[in-house]
Each structure stands twice: as structure tokens, then as C-alpha cells.
Amino acid sequence: MEAIILLLTIVLYFLAPNNYDFFYCCVLLILFVFSAYRAIKISMVEQNYVNFTFFFTISFFFVNFFYPVFIFPFDKYYFLVFSRFKFNEDVITKATSLALVGYTSFVFGIKSIFSQKRAKKIERPYINEKVIINNSFKIYLIFSWAFTGIVFLIAKDGILARSSDAFFNIEPSLLVINQCFINLLIIFTFYLRKSFFNLSIVFIYIFVFIFVGDRGPAVQTSLVLLISYSIFYKKISRLKLFLSVLIGFVGLTIISSIRGREGSTNNISSVQYNNYYDFAMDLIVNNRNLYAGYDYVEKYGLNYGSSSLPYIFAPIPKLPSLITTTFFDSTPQELSTGTILTNDVNATWGLGTNLIIDIYMQFDIIGVIALMFGLGYIVTKLELNVTNKLFSTICYIFIFSFSVYMTRSSLFDSVRYISWAAVIYFGIISLYKPFLISKNQLK
Structure with missing residues (x-):
């Protein structure tokens, strides 16, 4: 058909x-x-x-x-x-x-x-990967906080001024890597069923980008949260999904409306809507x-x-x-x-x-x-x-995070994110796998 x-x-x-x-x-x-x-x-x-x-x-x-x-x-x-x-x-x-x-x-x-x-x-469970990710989770969490903190520190003047251009002067590769760390932190937290408190930096990350009117990273991170929750934790009902989509449309429009074209932000009270x-x-x-x-x-x-x-x-x-x-x-x-x-x-x-x-x-x-x-x-x-x-799941989640944005962008926009996610993920595997093997041999 x-x-x-x-x-x-x-x-x-x-x-x-x-x-x-x-x-x-x-x-x-x-x-x-x-x-x-x-x-x-x-x-x-x-x-x-x-x-x-x-x-x-x-x-x-x-x-x-x-x-x-x-x-x-x-x-x-x-x-x-x-x-x-x-x-x-x-x-x-x-x-x-x-x-x-x-x-x-x-x-x-x-x-x-x-x-x-x-x-x-x-x-089938991802047994080896799960053990390695679980053992490295605390260090990964600390590193994610540190990396995100450095990025925010570099952009602090723009953030405090609520400039939508706050992150424009940062090397794009750093922003991509930072986004990958945040995305993987969400995936690992749900995959290992860790406390949601570990996602504190994620919500701070979303808030900062919404605060300055930069909707891209906020939307991408929110979609990673949504799909990770659905895959690893609990299926989302139709009603909750409908509400999520509705909130997403309203949120995108508000952020877009208050964002000035020259890097400034407008007052939300000045925004008006005439049609659905x-x-x-x-x-x-x-x-x-x-x-x-x-x-x-x-x-x-x-x-x-x-x-x-x-x-x-x-x-x-x-x-x-x-x-x-x-x-x-x-x-x-x-x-x-x-x-x-x-x-x-x-x-x-x-x-x-x-x-x-x-x-x-x-x-x-x-x-x-x-x-x-x-x-x-x-x-x-x-x-x-x-x-x-697990890595197929990571690739799928990263592509999913572009599902809304891709239609108004390029087909290959997610390539760099998936590539850096692969570097981080396989870097963790290669660093911790020998350690776990030697640890098991000593038992």
C-alpha cells in the first residue's frame, strides 16, 4: 500500500x-x-x-x-x-x-x-553495559555538573542580561558536547532507575535556556526526558501525551514571542495572540x-x-x-x-x-x-x-530529540550529537571495562 x-x-x-x-x-x-x-x-x-x-x-x-x-x-x-x-x-x-x-x-x-x-x-538486558554505567554513574554525574557549570560561567554575562545571544560566543563544539552530557545523564538516570534528584542539573539547564529565550536546547532536553521516561520507566497515556504536546506548542510560541531579533528579550505581557x-x-x-x-x-x-x-x-x-x-x-x-x-x-x-x-x-x-x-x-x-x-537506544533517543526541529532544519543536524554521544559512551565503556574485569578476577 x-x-x-x-x-x-x-x-x-x-x-x-x-x-x-x-x-x-x-x-x-x-x-x-x-x-x-x-x-x-x-x-x-x-x-x-x-x-x-x-x-x-x-x-x-x-x-x-x-x-x-x-x-x-x-x-x-x-x-x-x-x-x-x-x-x-x-x-x-x-x-x-x-x-x-x-x-x-x-x-x-x-x-x-x-x-x-x-x-x-x-x-534482552544490556548486562555488561549496565554494570559499567552503574559503576561510573557518580563520576559521570559530577563531570556533567562541572562541564555545564563551566559553560554557564562562560556565558554568565549574557544569562544575567537575559540575552538570547548569551551562548552565541561559545565554541559550538562545547555546546554540542554539553548537550550530549545532559542527554546521556537523563538516559542513564532512567535506564538505571536512579533517583530523579540526579536530574537537578538537567532542570537547571532547561530553565537557563528558557530564561534567555533560547528554545532549541530546552526543547531537545525536554524531548529526551519524555522519551527516556516512556522507554525505561512508564508508558505515557494518551491524555498526558496530549497535554505534553499542547504545553510544548504554547511554550514554544511564548519563548519565540519574547525573544528579540537583536538578542534582546521582550516582556511577556506585551505578547498577544489572535488565533488558535x-x-x-x-x-x-x-x-x-x-x-x-x-x-x-x-x-x-x-x-x-x-x-x-x-x-x-x-x-x-x-x-x-x-x-x-x-x-x-x-x-x-x-x-x-x-x-x-x-x-x-x-x-x-x-x-x-x-x-x-x-x-x-x-x-x-x-x-x-x-x-x-x-x-x-x-x-x-x-x-x-x-x-x-543500549547504544541503539541512545541513537534513537538522540534522533527523537530532533523529531520536532528536524522538519524545519537539516536531515543531518543530529549527526554531530550522535557522534559525540558515541565518543562519551564508548569512552566510559573502554575506561571502566578493564577495571571491572580485573576486579572480578581478584574475587
């Missing part, structure tokens, strides 16, 4: 009119909802709604399908970004069709592995990037993967800059599709990008189909190994 739906959406993409067509967009939305229903139903392992597909699908809907059906026909300039930075409205239908192709390919990737692997799922979809603003505004990026390719062509190089080499500090300056005479930031779309309209603040258009601007529709299929395949494979291998 999923293969047939994918072929149908590809046909609809090539038949899509070169102008805005409300009826056509409604048809695309109906097909998306049908595919989304099947995807969520397929991916519900043991009736657990807390999974990558569920959160990714919600975000994908608002980032690609909400605006052309529910806003554009009635008040197309409702959000400032659509009125201030004009785009070619004729590509809306075509670009929305492209997004549907990407999503149905993602679902096909899920289905292609899920059915054949479900029966082979084997539950204001609470999805942070996602809906990225619809514009889908259209702007599609039109950009029509005018200037593809960049053949240059935007992805910085992400691929990002795990090694300074290497992305060395690669991009050597081969493209540009910084990693200048090569990103977000910067390209921002500079194209001379915006004074970053407009961001869009997952589908980020792939399309580099690899055309073939890349969208192949890479979105790969995303669905890899995510599902990791999900089905959650109770088999």
Missing part, C-alpha cells in the same frame, strides 16, 4: 499546476492525513505513542501543509514573515506536492523494515522556506550537497570550516540553505530552512525520495532495537 501511495504522490507532483490551486492542496492534505494515520499506526510499538514518527508527523504537518490550506486562502499575510519577505505564490502547490512525496517516502521506509523485523524482535494557530507559529512560518527554496532552485539550480558537508564533518571541531573554505571558499554557515534563503531576500534575521527543501536544493526530487526513505528506515530499525542494544 505504501509503495502505491508513494507512486501516486510522485505522479501528483509532476501533474501539479504551476499556480496556487486550493482544491489540489486539499487533495494533498487528505493524502497526507491518510499516510500519517498509517505511519503512526504502524510505528506504535506496544501501543506507545511516544515515538519519532508521531512527533515528526505533527511537526511536518504544520511546517508544510497548514499554511496553503488554512491560512493562505483567507489571510496570506497573517504572519509577518509572509508579508515582509515576499515569495513566488505560484509554486505553493508544486512545493506542497514535493513535501508530500518526501513524507510518503518516509512512511515507505518505515513500512519496508517494520513488518519484516517485528517478529524477530528479541528482548498562533500557537503553532514557530512551525507554520517555515512554510515560506519551502516555497522560497523551491523557487530558488528554479532560478539558480542545485548546490549538489555542499550544504550538507558542514553537518557531516561537524563532529570534528574546526574541520567543517577547513573543508568548506578549501573547496568552496565559504564558511559552513554561508553554505547552509538557511543562510542562502535569508540572504536571497536580505533579511536582517535568520529565516531558517525546511527539511524537504534543504534536501531538494541539493539533490532534487530523487534526493528527497531516497533520503526520506532512508530516514524512515533508519529510525524504525533503531526503534526496533531499543530493548536489544
Whole structure:
């Protein structure tokens, strides 16, 4: 069924009119909802709604399908970004069709592995890893506190000033490593069923980033908390999940609204909301990037993967800059599709990008189909190994932490985080395993 739906959406993409067509967009939305229903139903392992597909699908809907059906026909300039930075409205239908192709390919990737692997799922404890992680937990906890404290100390002036740019001057690699320490601390705490008091630094970490209006790390950490609780502790009911999603939408909107564009923060009392979809603003505004990026390719062509190089080499500090300056005479930031779309309209603040258009601007529709299929395949494979291998669980949780953000960013954004998580995790294993072996030999 999923293969047939994918072929149908590809046909609809090539038949899509070169102008805005409300009826056509409604048809695309109906097909998306049908595919989304099947995807969520397929991916519900043991009736657990807390999974990558569920959160990714919600975000994908608002980032690609909400605006052309529910806003554009009635008040197309409702959000400032659509009125201030004009785009070619004729590509809306075509670009929305492209997004549907990407999503149905993602679902096909899920289905292609899920059915054949479900029966082979084997539950077994991670005995060796558990002993090692348990023995090293106290030292790891102290190190996490120390590392986070150093990062906050470096950024203390910006934090006290409530500047959303508080962490912008810190080496990005330090922030990535710090986030990995925080994420792993959450995972280890739930995995070992340690006291929640050990998560004190985690909640301080979230509070600090919310305080300065930097929502990215706060959202990522909150999602790691949610999925770790669900996997290792207790399944989350539908009602609690609904409330979590609702709180997430409201929280994201408030943080986004009080965050000033020049690094300052606004007073929360000055924030006003006129429609229910204001609470999805942070996602809906990225619809514009889908259209702007599609039109950009029509005018200037593809960049053949240059935007992805910085992400691929990002795990090694300074290497992305060395690669991009050597081969493209540009910084990693200048090569990103977000910067390209921002500079194209001379915006004074970053407009961001869009997952589908980020792939399309580099690899055309073939890349969208192949890479979105790969995303669905890899995510599902990791999900089905959650109770088999601890490191597979860690990789899945890290990817899950990008489930909401990924739709408005790059496919490879999580690579550096997973890479550093691997360094930390296998570093712990390699350091403590010889110690435990020698200890057992003495008994």
C-alpha cells in the first residue's frame, strides 16, 4: 500500500499546476492525513505513542501543509514573515506536492523494515553495559555538573542580561558536547532507575535556556526526558501525551514571542495572540522556506550537497570550516540553505530552512525520495532495537530529540550529537571495562 501511495504522490507532483490551486492542496492534505494515520499506526510499538514518527508527523504537518490550506486562502499575510519577505505564490502547490512525496517516502521506509523485523524482535538486558554505567554513574554525574557549570560561567554575562545571544560566543563544539552530557545523564538516570534528584542539573539547564529565550536546547532536553521516561520507566497515556504536546506548542510560541531579533528579550505581557494557530507559529512560518527554496532552485539550480558537508564533518571541531573554505571558499554557515534563503531576500534575521527543501536544493526530487526513505528506515530499525542494544537506544533517543526541529532544519543536524554521544559512551565503556574485569578476577 505504501509503495502505491508513494507512486501516486510522485505522479501528483509532476501533474501539479504551476499556480496556487486550493482544491489540489486539499487533495494533498487528505493524502497526507491518510499516510500519517498509517505511519503512526504502524510505528506504535506496544501501543506507545511516544515515538519519532508521531512527533515528526505533527511537526511536518504544520511546517508544510497548514499554511496553503488554512491560512493562505483567507489571510496570506497573517504572519509577518509572509508579508515582509515576499515569495513566488505560484509554486505553493508544486512545493506542497514535493513535501508530500518526501513524507510518503518516509512512511515507505518505515513500512519496508517494520513488518519484516517485528517478529524477530528479541528482548534482552544490556548486562555488561549496565554494570559499567552503574559503576561510573557518580563520576559521570559530577563531570556533567562541572562541564555545564563551566559553560554557564562562560556565558554568565549574557544569562544575567537575559540575552538570547548569551551562548552565541561559545565554541559550538562545547555546546554540542554539553548537550550530549545532559542527554546521556537523563538516559542513564532512567535506564538505571536512579533517583530523579540526579536530574537537578538537567532542570537547571532547561530553565537557563528558557530564561534567555533560547528554545532549541530546552526543547531537545525536554524531548529526551519524555522519551527516556516512556522507554525505561512508564508508558505515557494518551491524555498526558496530549497535554505534553499542547504545553510544548504554547511554550514554544511564548519563548519565540519574547525573544528579540537583536538578542534582546521582550516582556511577556506585551505578547498577544489572535488565533488558535498562533500557537503553532514557530512551525507554520517555515512554510515560506519551502516555497522560497523551491523557487530558488528554479532560478539558480542545485548546490549538489555542499550544504550538507558542514553537518557531516561537524563532529570534528574546526574541520567543517577547513573543508568548506578549501573547496568552496565559504564558511559552513554561508553554505547552509538557511543562510542562502535569508540572504536571497536580505533579511536582517535568520529565516531558517525546511527539511524537504534543504534536501531538494541539493539533490532534487530523487534526493528527497531516497533520503526520506532512508530516514524512515533508519529510525524504525533503531526503534526496533531499543530493548536489544543500549547504544541503539541512545541513537534513537538522540534522533527523537530532533523529531520536532528536524522538519524545519537539516536531515543531518543530529549527526554531530550522535557522534559525540558515541565518543562519551564508548569512552566510559573502554575506561571502566578493564577495571571491572580485573576486579572480578581478584574475587
